[in-house]
Amino acid sequence: MKFFIDTANLDQIKEANDLGILDGVTTNPSLMAKEGITGTQNILEHYVKICNIVDGDVSAEVVSTDFEGMMREAHELVKLHDNIVVKIPMIKDGIKAIKALTDEGIKTNCTLVFSAGQAILAAKAGATYLSPFIGRVDDITWDGLDLVAQIAHIYDMNGFTTEVLAASIRNPLHIVKCAEIGADVVTCPLNSILGLLKHPLTDIGLEKFLADYRKGNA
Ligand code: G3P
Secondary structure, three states: OOOEEEEOOOOHHHHHHHOOOOOEEOHHHHHHHHOOOOHHHHHHHHHHHHHOOOOEEEEEOOOOOOHHHHHHHHHHOOOOOOOEEEEEEEEHHHHHHHHHHHHHHEEEEEEEEEHHHHHHHHHHOOOOEEEEEEHHHHHHHOOHHHHHHHHHHHHHHHHHOOEEEEEOOOOHHHHHHHHHOOOOOOEEEEHHHHOOOOOOHHHHHHHHHOOOOOHHOO
């Protein structure tokens, strides 16, 4: 399972990248705004900064909702850096754009996915990645992990090559469960990745090992 970080914060991207386990980055307009990155030119420059940190796929989201606009933006985005994957919303013109971009050999990430039906359409259109939003499904008291498992099963059964990129991850358990149910990629906040490190028995055990070492070497 690949690990992406879901942020536009350069320090957090560097910190995750320095761990040596990072395979890519996802962003969205809300994450850009959270970092105070506004205006098209600034946003484009920020994508380049991210691409220069991480050697892996970097999702950059279009903000047009019509086919022509999405295609125009996609062509601008892919010129920025070889790592760019164009993030396209799950709407009718989005599916058309994913198909057209796939035919041109441009990688896409279909975002804002909340159902298996949407996942099938995106795979048929040839999306490179599909982003079901776990946390936002959980927020409305459905089960986001069940959705990811259902999509992973459908893709396996049908031989779809689209990678299931589990998004809207809110905690380390989401990551573990995604690994169990067959997500190809998880995109996570830094805190959720670092949460995987934690176990009280590790801390207690390390403290004891170091104390015993100090006794023997006093
Ligand atoms: O990758 C999508 C993600 O950024 C959405 O996360 O926590 O806003 O639902 P969240």
